[in-house]
Amino acid sequence: MSWLVKTFTSHTGRKLLAGITGLGLVLFLVMHLIGNLQLFSSSSAFNEYAHSLHSGFLIVLADVGLLIAFPLHIGMVVWLAIDNKKARGAQGYKVANTKQKRNLAAVLASKSTLYGGLVLLFFVAIHVWHFRLQHESIANGTFGGGVGPGDLKSAVIATLSKPHWGALYAIGSLLTGWHLFHGIQAAFRSFGAYHPRYTPIIVKGGGALATIIGLGFTSMPIWVLLR
Amino acid sequence: MSDTINVTLEVWRQPGAKAQGRFERYEMNGVSTHASFLEMLDGLNEKLINEGKEPIAFEHDCREGICGSCGFVINGQAHGPDRGTTVCQLHMRRFKSGTHLVLEPWRAKAFPVVRDLMVDRTSFDKIQAAGGYNGVNVGNAPDANAILVGKEAAGEAFDAAACIGCGACVAACKNASAMLFTSAKVGHFAMLPQGQPERYRRVARMFDEMEAQGFGACSWTQECEAACPKGISVKWISRGKRDYLKAKLVKDSGQSSDDGFAG
Amino acid sequence: MVLDSKTPTGPLETRWTSHKGHIQLIGPINKRKYHVIVVGTGLAGASAASTLAELGYRVTVVTFHDSPRRAHSVAAQGGINAAKNYQNDGDSVFRLFYDTIKGGDFRARESNVYRLAEVSANIIDQAVAQGVPFAREYGGTLANRTFGGVLVSRTFYARGQTGQQLLYGAVAGLMRQVDTGQVKLLPFKDMLDVITVDGEARGIVMRDLLDGKIEALTGDAVVLATGGYSNAFFLSTNAMKSNVTATWRAHKKGAFFANPCFTQIHPTCIPVHGDLQSKLTLMSESLRNDGRVWVPRKKDDKRAPNDIPDADRYYYLEEKYPTFGNMVPRDVASRNAKYVCDQGMGVGASGYAVYLDFRDAIARLGRQAISAKYGNLFEMYEKIAGEDPYKVPMRIYPAPHYTMGGLWVDYDLMSNMPGLFVLGEANFSDHGANRLGASALMQGLADGYFVIPYTIGPYLSARGPGKGITNDHPEAKKAVQDAVDKTKRLLSLNGKRSVDSFHRAVGMKMLDKCGMSRSAAGLTETIAFIREQRAEFWENVSIIPKDGDTANQELEKAHRVADFLEFNELMCQDALARNESCGGHFREEYQTPEGEAQRDDENYCHVAAWEHRGVGEAPTLHKEPLTFEAVKLSQRSYK
Missing domain, CATH: 1.20.58.100 (Fumarate reductase/succinate dehydrogenase flavoprotein-like, C-terminal domain)
Incomplete structure (x- = not known):
């Protein structure tokens, strides 16, 4: 089995793991977004969705999946980053510049994926504390702030309507989109996917999906703040 | 024809591999715009020697953009501002008078500085020696036309084989990764029928060697392609990775890079 | 001293085969007891080192570059000749031989040139097997083009970077032997001298270019593949580091230098453009396939080239040499360019340039076809000259490019100093007084892949294994x-x-x-x-x-x-x-x-091999007479 360990500890192998877990996380985000968009419909729809989610098998799968994917994704990327830093050596460049002709956003996204990701980690921690770890208190009505038992929608609105939390969620959501803007296509590259005709579709499609996810999540705190 | 410009240079000076380096400023006045960048440096060196000062060491040889000897970073851009151009083919007509230019050597752990703007790139050859060839002895070759290669495949193989090993890809990469160089060498052989027998063993060994030499990993920022004087596409990196993963996870031949393979 | 070229006798066509057939072989067990030092990693050096290693010799390769891939063979653009007759246009080994010996103005050895033509076809096979991406037709077969001084299409090419691709092929072969441990590669080493014992080459002295250490490297034979000396002219198309040091220092130790005055001035180079000019850049001769060379008929005609009507253009090569036209050999093309410029018809600021015009070819074939053939050359020209050659004719002028002269060698490529072998441009052997286009790559690889692996054997086997010296000698x-x-x-x-x-x-x-x-x-x-x-x-x-x-x-x-x-x-x-x-x-x-x-066959049909007598002292001339059996000496005519 040493070949397997060797493969997945190599740069390309680590990148592959980061890519697979990354795409898994994207898949999770898509589901998460679709569910969350129920927020815009009646209170009961959102709360019923949340209830059925939490009483089913899906939440276990998601929890376990995330508990595996997140650390793997972050671990691999940070490990690579340490190697990458070493590879540059002690002396860096005095002047930073580029020769790329791609649009600036794409170039910046590609170079800031790691740092954006680390900031995201902080956001995710808060988010998990807000809505995952406090799920029990919402369910049994001890959340406070006039949120009734099981009324997740009110809990969400109560949280997001506080300007600092609302702003944090808006920024965190945008950052997620930014992270994926480069991340989705890079994941495909990590698998070695290349085709002269289909690669441009992946690049464009990945960018579009990242934008939808980013703006989709952002729309919620904005909606709460504006309403 | 007698156009001249003045430029200010800020050059990394480092008297030896272990020595401390620093930047030094030089004013070059009346430089012909028809001169190449290296000819401008020749002029500066001539001036320095005449003043009894130490000339700037920089690598160069063919001065027509094909040997891959030359290369340093000008204002943060490997080989200077022009795309598809080695620094020896960069001409002073590209710059406005009064320009301030910062010259730095390639920065990478696997390319230690030898002196001033000169670095040691022998690590590239260590990668090539780890299988970057077709294992055919002289005297065994069938008639050249016995192996048909389509025009497109031959053209694509050429695109990859055009890599001159200058190291600009490593210099431009934020991770100092040699992915473009290695993938181009891998891709050239992988495109051709002659390269198939060793295809997976080759990529497995070369990629592993690249890592062992201390180069970083690919973050897909695509700076390498932009910096490459031969315009080598990042598509070779994707193809290289695919072959590598196939070699490691699927094929028998690529399983281990230290299986005592020799030749 | 009588120079013995050791040329085999018998019919020209069978000399090489018969010579090979009678060479003393060394068994595989004994081959590894011999240590061969190869200096230089261009086409000749890289191919020789890898082939000798494949045979089982222990080989050490020395280069002053950081990497063998930087050797100046890398810059050869146009192509490599081979008598494959893939185009079915009547080519043959004899024709390639004849064209080469005539192109060299009958100042080369018949036997050597014939051997070169003979092995040319194997080179292409070998290069293809190594993965050299030669130009192909849609059907997958190899493409050819024509070059100066010949009437057939026998030149194989890889865009305008044939030398690069052939070198990378040879270097890949070399790296394979580095991988197996059969070759020890020493980069950053500058050869400073030959070590001789009793007049025989036993090693070299080299200086490490990183730490300055000077030390000896000893072995059973030394192979020099150190290129030519065009940089004697300061401005040339050679790389900045190309030099005569290795061959010159061997010469000072006793090796004869043959025909040093046989140098080639290449007709199509970008003209000198300033005081800081450090080197000249070649534009491949293949451009003359489609480009037409001309100057204004009137002296000091300052009109822009595109404003000069056909009637006022002097297509001097086409007019003077209707059969070969723009494809006359290099020496003829260069001399004529100099002649028209000396007459005051030259163009450009200095008046020392002629036009190479693609207007008609672009009109006939389309811009795309021209770009496919010469794209990288056009780009290179634009970068250097700052003008777009698709719109304005290129300005070109001859520049020193190649040196036919070099250390004297016999048929086995050994110099008069036993144990010192000389390959490629560094020797004098095959091109006579002028080299045809696309023949340098051919000779370098022929020497390395197909000649030295056989011909080093007799010397080594006669000496016996294990007789090398140590660094303490x-x-x-x-x-x-x-x-x-x-x-x-x-x-x-x-x-x-x-x-x-x-x-x-x-x-x-x-x-x-x-x-x-x-x-x-x-x-x-x-x-x-x-x-x-x-x-x-x-x-x-x-x-x-x-x-x-x-x-x-x-x-x-x-x-x-x-x-x-x-x-x-x-x-x-x-x-x-x-x-x-x-x-x-x-x-x-x-x-x-x-x-x-105007040749003088009566008095000068010989190789002039010079013996060193001390710096500043008159050298001694040794003549190796050239005899011709298969070809008749004639005044070269390309009319």
Whole structure:
């Protein structure tokens, strides 16, 4: 089995793991977004969705999946980053510049994926504390702030309507989109996917999906703040 | 024809591999715009020697953009501002008078500085020696036309084989990764029928060697392609990775890079 | 001393086969007991080293570059000849042989040239097997194009970077042997001397270019594949580091230097454009397939080229040589360019340039077709000249490019110094007084892949294994000490002039007086000038930094320029002694009424091999007569 360990500890192998877990996380985000968009419909729809989610098998799968994917994704990327830093050596460049002709956003996204990701980690921690770890208190009505038992929608609105939390969620959501803007296509590259005709579709499609996810999540705190 | 410009240079000076380096400023006045960048440096060196000062060491040889000897970073851009151009083919007509230019050597752990703007790139050859060839002895070759290669495949193989090993890809990469160089060498052989027998063993060994030499990993920022004087596409990196993963996870031949393979 | 070329006898067609068939073989067990040193990693060096290693010899390869891939073979653009007759246009080994020997103005050995033509086809096979991406037709077969001085299409090419691709093929072969451990590759080593014991080559002295250490490398035979000496002219198409040091220092130790005055001035180069100019850039001869060479008919016609109507254009090559037109051999094309410019018809700021015009080809074939064939060359031209050759004709002028002369070798490629083999451009052997386009790559690889692997055998087997010396041998120690002393002496000079200034002064004089045309008066004057500069060099050169124990590019150059300052004198002396014109050697005193080269077969149908007698001393001339059986000596005609 040493070949397997060797493969997945190599740069390309680590990148592959980061890519697979990354795409898994994207898949999770898509589901998460679709569910969350129920927020815009009646209170009961959102709360019923949340209830059925939490009483089913899906939440276990998601929890376990995330508990595996997140650390793997972050671990691999940070490990690579340490190697990458070493590879540059002690002396860096005095002047930073580029020769790329791609649009600036794409170039910046590609170079800031790691740092954006680390900031995201902080956001995710808060988010998990807000809505995952406090799920029990919402369910049994001890959340406070006039949120009734099981009324997740009110809990969400109560949280997001506080300007600092609302702003944090808006920024965190945008950052997620930014992270994926480069991340989705890079994941495909990590698998070695290349085709002269289909690669441009992946690049464009990945960018579009990242934008939808980013703006989709952002729309919620904005909606709460504006309403 | 007698156009001249003045430029200010800020050059990394480092008297030896272990020595401390620093930047030094030089004013070059009346430089012909028809001169190449290296000819401008020749002029500066001539001036320095005449003043009894130490000339700037920089690598160069063919001065027509094909040997891959030359290369340093000008204002943060490997080989200077022009795309598809080695620094020896960069001409002073590209710059406005009064320009301030910062010259730095390639920065990478696997390319230690030898002196001033000169670095040691022998690590590239260590990668090539780890299988970057077709294992055919002289005297065994069938008639050249016995192996048909389509025009497109031959053209694509050429695109990859055009890599001159200058190291600009490593210099431009934020991770100092040699992915473009290695993938181009891998891709050239992988495109051709002659390269198939060793295809997976080759990529497995070369990629592993690249890592062992201390180069970083690919973050897909695509700076390498932009910096490459031969315009080598990042598509070779994707193809290289695919072959590598196939070699490691699927094929028998690529399983281990230290299986005592020799030749 | 009688020079024995050891050329086999019998019918020309079977000489090589029969020679190979009678060579003393060395068994596989014994091959590994021999250590062969190869200096240089260009086409000849890389191919020789890898092939010898494949056979089982232990090989050490030395290059002054950081990587073998940087050798200047990499810059060859146009292509490589081979008598494959894939185009079904009547090509054959004999035709390639004949074209080459005629192109060389009948100053090469018949047997060598025939062998070269014979193995040319194998080179293509080998290169394809290695993965060299030659140009292909849609059907998958190899494409060909035509080159100067021939009437068939036998040139294989990889866009405009054939040399690069062939070199990478050969270097890949070399790296394979590095991988197996059969070859030891030593980069950053500059060869400074040959170590001889009892007149036989036993090793080399080399200086590490990173730490300055000077040490001996000893073995059973030394193979020099160190290229040509065009940088004797300062401005040339050679790389900046190309030099004569290895061959010159071997010459000073006893190896004869043959035909040093046979140099090639390539007709299609980008003209000189400024005082800082450091080198000249070649535009592949293949461009003459589609480009038409012309100058304005009227002297000092300052109109823009596109404003000059056809009637006022002088397509001088097409008019003077209707059969070959723009595809005459290089020496003829160069001389004619110089002639029209001397007449005042030249173009550009200096008046020393002619047009190479693609207008008609673009109209006929379309811009796309031209771009597919020459795209990278057009781009290169635009970068250097700052003009778009798709719209404005290129301006070109001849520049020193290749040197046919080199160390004298016999049929086995061994110099008169036993144990010293010389390959590729570094030897004198196959091109005579002028080299045809796409033949240099052919010769370098022929020598390395298909000749030396056989011909090194007889020398080694006659000596027997295990007779090499160690680094402690007095001769090795002495040679190292000499190199150390010379280096110290160079560093101790506290002069005022840069190394380059000497190179430039003498080189430019050489270009003027010993370049495209030469005269007794000019050569005599140049010899005096060289001596003067050489004397000054050893008093007034300034080498900074003063450290000998780090990378020191000025010191490297100083070693090389010091050798050019000695070697150039020999080149002039050879030119002076050859009282005829032939190929690239054009003595103004000897020309036909039409201004073509006037050979003197009666007195000069020989190889001039010079023996060193000390710096500044008159060298001794040894003549190897050239005899022709298969071809008849004739006045070359490309009309």
